[in-house]
Amino acid sequence: MTDKSNCTIAVFGATGGCANATLVHSLLAGYDVSALARTPSKLTAQLLEQGLAQETLDRHLTIVQGDATNVDDVKRALVKDGKLVSFIVSGLGGKPILQKSLRTPVTLDNPGICATSTETLLNALRAIYTENPSGAAIKPLLAYVSTTGISNGPEDVPFWFRFLYHVLLAVPHVDKRKMESTLKWHMAQSETSERFLRAVVGVRASLLTGGIDYRSGHGWRTLRVGTEEKPVVGYTISRADVGEWIFEEIVKKHGGEWVGQRVTLTS
Template sequence: MSTKSNPTTIAFFGATGGCANATLVHSLLAGYKVSALARTPSKLTSQLLEQGLSQETLDRQLTVIQGDATNVEDVKRTLLSNGKLVSIIVTGLGGKPVLQYSFRQPVTLDNPEICASSTDSILKALKEVSAEYSATTAHKPLLVYVSTTGISNGPEDVPFGFRFLYHIILAVPHEDKRKMESMLRLHMENPNESERLLRGVIGVRASLLSGGVDYKSGKGWKTLKVGTEEKPAVGYTIARADVGQWIFEELVKKDPGEWAGKVATLTS
């Protein structure tokens, strides 16, 4: 796929994490133009080079913006590709787990509100730049976010053996994901379409993530069990590489209309 025949542009947040990183790699290999926000750009470029991408590909297709996802100005620079609003936003942000002396909440995050705070920044940034673009739905970006099972309002999507881990030990990290999802849902429920800054939002709730930053380390996206919030796919673990490839194949590479406004649950 060449960039000439494919005008889609993508902005990434949390691209040094395994899921979003894998989506980023597949997007670059397919010829997409990409922007990515990173606190340490050299870390991201090193990850990509180590996975076999060429410096020529990075120079031609990737723009890395140094900054913070909670800073509106940094987010705005990431959302604008050559002066135009990107077509798709992929956010895989999440904090680093931190152990604490607490029986009820033994695991917290280095930034317990990173998902909610960055989502707020993305919406604020979109609002500031939206006046420069057509207000029609066709010109608004699609947002895809990576979340987690265990926070569903529907049927239980976590196997019995993992429920204590998810609902008790990981309560703090999961609350941040829940807030992020709530913010996006409320935004898209605004009855005034002109005030909605996104053409659609798609959530990806993955079971317990395994593996690191290596887009080749998964079993393959076609091997995954896929469900919805209403009929979740229930399982124990999933490779980050597989989550990222599924996002690319199903939500970036082709028209994701069947997933518009929905939440996908993924597991191995």
């Protein structure tokens, strides 16, 4: 289990359901967290509405105002009390937008947010290590939220959802694939000095349901879990459950058995 006194977490996409749930569970458990948010007041309001005490936020949460595609902003979120964080949780993603197109009826308000923010994260880590070479000895673990439907392995989407995933959601999935490809390439670097993360865990969730409320799920223990090679196939999953699973299985266990895996999660 993780020693909370030596563990800090940076959360990106903290106002989204999955990362928000991970953030809440981390704060309630007494972990120190740094969260990047374009509108800090929005994040604070979300946390208070879920029942967190202002005292908990004051003691354990640092909100960094900024953009996940800005290297300087990301650097500020990655360094807490002068030290690089132990874990990074990213739940970034664009907002779906319907458009009049038979080929691509669904796009995103920011079609490249996942790929761009991933490049920014790696550039920010590179800059941090360049400025403080001794700090490169301690590298963070990254857990990111992705989606089923983009696997190179066995089909991980139910038959009746395949048109939705492979046709209607083609544009959003391009962004997720680019994000995953960038991280796979990065972790394949032969020189450890060229790898800025100690490990990566991809979380490919089924179709996400629910909003911003960490109490709205069925519980992380109810989830079915697989890998890219042996995926579990399901229709939907609560954002709250995804966030709780990341906290319980990745943060608390240093990634545990899932290090280096692309995990499939479904209800």
